[in-house]
Amino acid sequence: MYEPERTAFCCRAATADCRALYPVPQGTKRRGKSHPEYLLNIFYSLQIITVQRGHAMRHAVAPAENVENNYFAVTDLLKICTHCERLSKKDLGVRIPRPLGNGPSRFIPEKEILKVSKVDARTRSIFEDAFAALGRLDNISLVMGFHPQYLGSFLRTQHYLLQMDGPLSLHYRHYIGIMAAARHQCSYLVNLHVNDFLQVGGDPKWLNGLDGAPQKLQQLGELNKILAHRPWLLTKEHIERLLKAEEHSWSLAELIHAVVLLTHYHSLASFTFGCGITPEIHSNGGHTFRPPSVSQYCVCDIANGNGHANHHDDPLGNQVEVLMERMKQLQECRDDEEEASQEEMATRFEKEKTESMLVVAAEDEECVPSRDISRHFEDPSYGYKDFSRRGEHVPTFRVQDYSWEDHGFSLVNRLYPDVGQMLDEKFQMAYNLTYNTMATHKDVDTSMLRRAIWNYIHCMFGIRYDDYDYGEINQLLDRSFKIYIKTMVCSPEKTTKRMYESFWRQFQHSEKVHVNLLLMEARMQAELLYALRAITRYMT
Structure with missing residues (x-):
């Protein structure tokens, strides 16, 4: 790719990020001679950075300086956006990339995502800080922008895990992220961290396959696959093999850092698939050089909602009211009935756990990972299996x-200072986040529903809360929702738009994103509990 074409990639990526920060006001002419003043100002502060072929397309905030011959002037960059392919081909003589997708998500109209940063000052501020720090706004952050409180906590935690002082070197961190995302065939996250791995000086030979990486990282492969698919099988013997591997051994602090990274990216892969996140224009699979099929169609139009279907209402019409009535009845039963015995509570848990095994994760054909993805992990055939099969028994x-609050939190904080606190804040943020609304209804207490979702996910992993009545789950979560939950948590690569649209059809996209945050954090905590318990047993 020629230098001008690489710069054009950066321009288009920057344009998309700026559009998220400062959405085009309604009524603005899409092909007029001037863009919004906000966009003009931020472009004047952009310095496009030259990158090697195959590396990440980055743009950093810096004062405008004299540009080199290989760079376009800011006015030319603006022409690319305002006058589209027609003018850019005429004046610049280069191919201009066009995004393949209609925004950050295949499931959510872009106009709804961008509207958030327009009306919510906190979201816009978080976007600006992320853009200034990283030189980019990834599509995951844009979708999480529906919930700025959570997004702030998520970005702080992820930044600390990847950038701040810690037991593992920077290139090890990104490589572990690649390994974790690859287990679920999440090419979006794999490509993101391949670029970051190279940016921090990682050896390109490691990217040829896991067998090209250091032996120390290869030994992490077993832990990676068990945590991703069957964490209940993890034992202290797995931990011992990593800590006593002679010259390739891990320290306890390094292992804690690695475990947190693995669980973070396993669960983030679930969110990525569950929200239908699409690659950015400068990423693999995010662009094309072919002209648009519709005449006069401008890439800038995407920001205003062209080319994306609206979210349809539920034909049943009363799904929300039915769910709210069930919540009300359950609350009344709690108030009127005596508390069930521990034996009865245990029986209800086992019944729900058994029923969860009967929920089919997805009806689609089994996904076969491509060579580009499978090279980053071992044993591609190893996948999710239900917690117990007929004739088998795994203790609950x-x-x-062993809980996160009483055991896991302190272990993480002791071996990797401050991370336990950040993780706890993130878990609590997702679990307690509420706007007291359900679809169009206001002043609704959703705590019962949020707890049912969280505990159902942990139930699928064999984790039981003694004080929870698992009989409530079947009252609150219908079968289509359970299928979505199980697929996204256990086999996220099989998640489809049809599945996303089939549950809670009357709910807002922001509410479904909140559900996905709950699923992501509940899954991460479940994996962490099994890993940290195994480490604790090894230490004692």
């Missing part, structure tokens, strides 16, 4: 015996 993980 009782939170009363």
Whole structure:
């Protein structure tokens, strides 16, 4: 790719980011001679950075300086956006990339995502800080922008795990992110961290396959696959093999850092697939050089909602009211009935756990990972299996015996200072986040529903809360929702738009994104509990 074409990639990526920061006001002419003043100002502060072929397309905030011969002037950059392919081909003589997708998500109209940063000052501020720090706004952050409180906590935690002082070197961190995302065939996250890995000086030979990486990282492959697919099988013997591997051994602090990264990217892969996140224009699979099929169609039009279907209402019409009535009835039963015995509570848990095994994760054909993805992990055939099969029995993980609050939190904080606190804040943020609304209804207490979702996910992993009545789950979560949950948590690569649209059809996209945040954090905590318990057993 020629230098001008690489610069054009950066321009288009910057244009998309600026559009998220400062959406085009309604009524603005899409092909007029001037863009919004906000966009003009931020472009004047952009310095496009030259990158090697195959590396990440980055743009950093810096004072405008004299540009080199290989760079376009800011006015030319603006022409690319305002006059589209027609003028750019005439004046610049280069191919201009066009985004393949209609925004950050295949499931959510872009106009709804961009509207958030326009009306919510906190979201816009977080976007600006992320753009200034990283030189980019990834599509995951744009979708999470529906919930700025959570997004702030998420970005702080991720930044600390990847950039701040810690037991692992920077290139190890990104490589572990690649390994974790690859287990779920999440090419979006794999490509993102391949670029970051190279940016921090990682050896390109490692990207040829896991067998080209250091032995120390290769030994992490077993832990990676068990945590991703069957964390209940993890034992202290797995931990011992990593800590006593002679010259390739891990320290406890390094292992804690690696475990947090693995669980973070396993769960983030779930969110990526669950929200239908699309690659950015400068990423692999995010662009094309072919002209648009519709005449006069401008890439700038995407920001205003062209080319994306609207979210349809539920034909049943009363799904929300039915769910609210069930919540009300359950609350009344709680108030009127005596508390069930521990034996009865245990029986209800086992029943729900058994029923969760009967929920089919997805009806689609089994996904076969491509060579580009499978090279980053071992044993591609290893995948999710239900917690127990006929004739098998795995002991239930009782939170009363080992919990995040009483055990996992302190272990992480002791070996990787401050991370336990950040993770706890992120878990609590997702679990307690509420706007007291359900679709169009206001002043609704959703705590019962949020707890049912969280505990159902942990139930699928064999984790039991002694004080929870698992009989409530079947009252609150219908079968289509359970299928979506199980697919996104256990086999996220099989998540489809049809599945996303099939549950809670009357709810807002922001509410479904909140559900996905709950699923992501509940899954991460479940994996962490099994890993940290195994480490604790090894230490004792």
